Amino acid sequence: MAEPMIADHIVEYPGGYTRSIGPAISRYLTGLRDGRILGVKSKTAGVLVPPVEYDPNTSEEIGGSDDDWVEVGPAGTVESFTWVRRPRAEKQPFSQPFAFALIKPDGADTAMLHAVVVSSPDDLSIGMRVMPHWKVARSGSVRDIEAWVPLPSGVTPPAAPPRTVNADGEGAVTGLIQPIKLHYTISAGVATTRYLDGMAQGKIAGGRAPGSTEVYAASRGTDPKTGEPTSIDVDIADTGCITTFCVVNIPGLSALAPPVPFVSAHVLLDGADNTIMALIRGCEAHEVRMGMRVKAKWAEKLTRTHHSLEWFEPTGEPDAPYDDYKDNL
Amino acid sequence: MAGLVREAAVEALADANMTWDDIDAVVVGKAPDMFEGIAMPELYLADALGAVGKPMMRVHTAGSVGGSTAIVATKLVTSGVHERVLTVAFEKQSESNATWGLSVSQPFNAALASGAGGYFAPIIRSYIERSGAPRNTGHIVAVKDRKNALRNPRAHLHIPDISLEMVEASPLLWDPIRYLDTCPSSDGAMALVIGSEAVADASKGPVAWVHGMAMRSEPTMFAHRDAVNPIAGRECAKDLYAQAGISDPRKDFDAAEVYVPFSWYEPMWLENLGFCAEGDGWKLTQEGVTAADGDIPWNPSGGVLSSNPIGASGMIRFGEAAQQVRGRGGDYQVELKTGRALGHAYGGGSQFFSMWVVGSQKPQN
Numbered sequence: 001m002a003e004p005m006i007a008d009h010i011v012e013y014p015g016g017y018t019r020s021i022g023p024a025i026s027r028y029l030t031g032l033r034d035g036r037i038l039g040v041k042s043k044t045a046g047v048l049v050p051p052v053e054y055d056p057n058t059s060e061e062i063g064g065s066d067d068d069w070v071e072v073g074p075a076g077t078v079e080s081f082t083w084v085r086r087p088r089a090e091k092q093p094f095s096q097p098f099a100f101a102l103i104k105p106d107g108a109d110t111a112m113l114h115a116v117v118v119s120s121p122d123d124l125s126i127g128m129r130v131m132p133h134w135k136v137a138r139s140g141s142v143r144d145i146e147a148w149v150p151l152p153s154g155v156t157p158p159a160a161p162p163r164t165v166n167a168d169g170e171g172a173v174t175g176l177i178q179p180i181k182l183h184y185t186i187s188a189g190v191a192t193t194r195y196l197d198g199m200a201q202g203k204i205a206g207g208r209a210p211g212s213t214e215v216y217a218a219s220r221g222t223d224p225k226t227g228e229p230t231s232i233d234v235d236i237a238d239t240g241c242i243t244t245f246c247v248v249n250i251p252g253l254s255a256l257a258p259p260v261p262f263v264s265a266h267v268l269l270d271g272a273d274n275t276i277m278a279l280i281r282g283c284e285a286h287e288v289r290m291g292m293r294v295k296a297k298w299a300e301k302l303t304r305t306h307h308s309l310e311w312f313e314p315t316g317e318p319d320a321p322y323d324d325y326k327d328n329l
Numbered sequence: 330m331a332g333l334v335r336e337a338a339v340e341a342l343a344d345a346n347m348t349w350d351d352i353d354a355v356v357v358g359k360a361p362d363m364f365e366g367i368a369m370p371e372l373y374l375a376d377a378l379g380a381v382g383k384p385m386m387r388v389h390t391a392g393s394v395g396g397s398t399a400i401v402a403t404k405l406v407t408s409g410v411h412e413r414v415l416t417v418a419f420e421k422q423s424e425s426n427a428t429w430g431l432s433v434s435q436p437f438n439a440a441l442a443s444g445a446g447g448y449f450a451p452i453i454r455s456y457i458e459r460s461g462a463p464r465n466t467g468h469i470v471a472v473k474d475r476k477n478a479l480r481n482p483r484a485h486l487h488i489p490d491i492s493l494e495m496v497e498a499s500p501l502l503w504d505p506i507r508y509l510d511t512c513p514s515s516d517g518a519m520a521l522v523i524g525s526e527a528v529a530d531a532s533k534g535p536v537a538w539v540h541g542m543a544m545r546s547e548p549t550m551f552a553h554r555d556a557v558n559p560i561a562g563r564e565c566a567k568d569l570y571a572q573a574g575i576s577d578p579r580k581d582f583d584a585a586e587v588y589v590p591f592s593w594y595e596p597m598w599l600e601n602l603g604f605c606a607e608g609d610g611w612k613l614t615q616e617g618v619t620a621a622d623g624d625i626p627w628n629p630s631g632g633v634l635s636s637n638p639i640g641a642s643g644m645i646r647f648g649e650a651a652q653q654v655r656g657r658g659g660d661y662q663v664e665l666k667t668g669r670a671l672g673h674a675y676g677g678g679s680q681f682f683s684m685w686v687v688g689s690q691k692p693q694n
Binding site: 005007008009011013014017018019020022052053054055056057058059061178180186188192196214215216220223224225243244245246247248249250253254256257261264265266273274290305306326327328329 | 331332335349363365366376377378379380381423425426428429430432433434437443444446447450451452454455458459500501502503504506548550551552553554555557
């Protein structure tokens with residue numbers, strides 16, 4: 001058998017997650033959009049930046065009134081840093097080397113994580129003074145601060161522009177869209193690789209554990225009842241019967257789904273003791289029945305993927321009697 | 330998310346006459362992180378839930394998680410580890426789309442992912458075939474639970490003119506499941522305060538006594554699996570009833586709050602939970618036995634069909650059962666005869682079950 005197969009797997013909610021951000025983060029992001037950094041006062045931990053809704057020591061609600069809020073910075077002090085020598089493309093804020101740093105804005109009691117841009121790590125030190133370099137087009141994001149840059153002594157950072165939110169809070173940032181992309185490398189594993197090898201030959205691979213007579217079509221590698229490896233290979237017939245099914249009328253549920261209505265069925269293959277889920281085509285959705293005999297429709301060009309088995313379609317044989325599949329419902 | 334769990338926790342503490350300082354530990358639960366795209370949200374909820382400096386943990390068993398979380402929290406008390414535990418379950422489904430979250434296909438996997446309905450609809454078809462249940466059985470449940478919801482101001486779905494005709498006219502999403510046979514997608518949180526026997530004895534307000542609790546699981550797929558009437562659910566109920574001294578659930582409970590996300594799951598779980606013989610669940614539904622004025626009301630709160638913040642839904646069942654035996658059911662309070670109620674949750678491909686029995690009186694055993 002060949003080596004297990006590897007594939008990229010990207011999980012990404014289309015359009016990004018929508019966040020309703022709550023009152024504290026709303027003030028913070030609105031402030032950033034207006035070119036200022038806001039902190040919240042707490043009884044036990046001083047001025048917190050970025051702000052939170054609850055006192056970190058007592059869990060008391062904070063930030064409920066305007067008086068609880070204070071503008072900090074814009075200058076700040078580097079409390080700690082790490083130099084990023086080789087930034088990874090598209091994953092980090094800059095393509096040239098930079099530093100991630102904990103920066104305590106003047107007037108705050110906590111440090112915020114952000115980026116500092118200098119030409120070499122030799123230009124960085126704990127305690128150095130920095131100021132934010134604002135983007136011109138700001139949206140209400142921590143990345144409205146492009147980066148922090150060294151503040152030469154004697155220089156005063158520019159003042160913040162006028163606020164854009166009126167006294168009623170109109171114009172405040174209240175939500176955001178957060179694109180999240182998870183990139184995995186998936187290994188098929190031994191059992192699935194064997195199944196895919198079968199696909200390349202137009203066969204449905206299965207297996208059973210040595211101590212059992214029960215045969216699993218498309219085995220996941222173990223007998224689920226005992227946990228024993230299904231180490232005995234068994235080729236399964238590509239014919240069987242539909243035990244049960246549903247007609248899906250919702251379009252666009254997944255990239256694999258055909259146009260609606262389509263039939264998603266449990267198929268009990270001849271010689272197998274478990275059902276597999278499969279698409280049924282080759283007849284109208286309303287013609288599909290429990291017990292209907294079906295056979296695999298193989299792709300013209302077989303590949304080492306599940307696309308080789310396109311769907312199941314009716315054979316035209318008489319339906320299987322209920323007793324033949326009643327124990328697989 | 331922090332504000333959502335906070336609101337539920339604050340209300341539960343007030344109801345229990347407690348403050349954050351009274352709580353020894355916090356147990357949270359929610360369904361997959363993919364619903365909100367926030368990995369391990371429990372990491373940032375400690376301050377919102379008064380958990381700073383205290384043990385905090387998160388439980389995850391898919392849709393049953395609200396029930397499992399309540400059980401884990403309760404066991405921290407019955408084991409003698411803690412006196413008072415705050416437990417909160419939640420979901421904020423508005424941040425993405427649960428059907429998408431449940432339909433992500435993995436490479437190499439040929440399974441045609443078509444949402445939770447695509448998974449459960451064929452099993453419902455099997456039930457209909459096996460039991461001979463009339464086609465309108467699910468619709469009766471869909472109407473009954475929405476009518477119950479009208480008496481519950483916290484239910485998310487209020488459909489004042491709900492009727493069989495309306496359900497039958499709603500789109501057939503996953504035949505045999507119609508749109509109004511399905512649960513909504515909600516944001517919500519449920520919080521409970523679990524106290525020791527001494528804490529309960531000292532309570533000024535009414536408490537719900539835990540008479541039994543059980544959890545079971547089984548694989549989603551194995552040879553000759555009974556997906557309609559899963560053995561894990563039957564075994565879980567058997568264990569639970571033995572602990573609580575329940576011999577006839579239909580007579581021994583005053584109410585049941587059972588996880589019914591698709592209307593047909595009421596008759597199916599009536600059988601799985603032993604309220605009747607196998608194959609007879611639909612008869613109870615058809616006869617109105619489970620209605621608010623029937624002899625064993627199921628989901629008087631409106632159930633999952635009326636509110637479904639997935640991770641919270643199981644704990645809502647557990648909490649609503651507790652509210653009934655506390656006499657706090659408000660406009661949907663059932664008549665208390667035995668003073669006992671069932672809370673139930675299931676999750677995944679009917680592979681996790683969690684249940685408890687609560688009573689208005691302290692258990693005798």
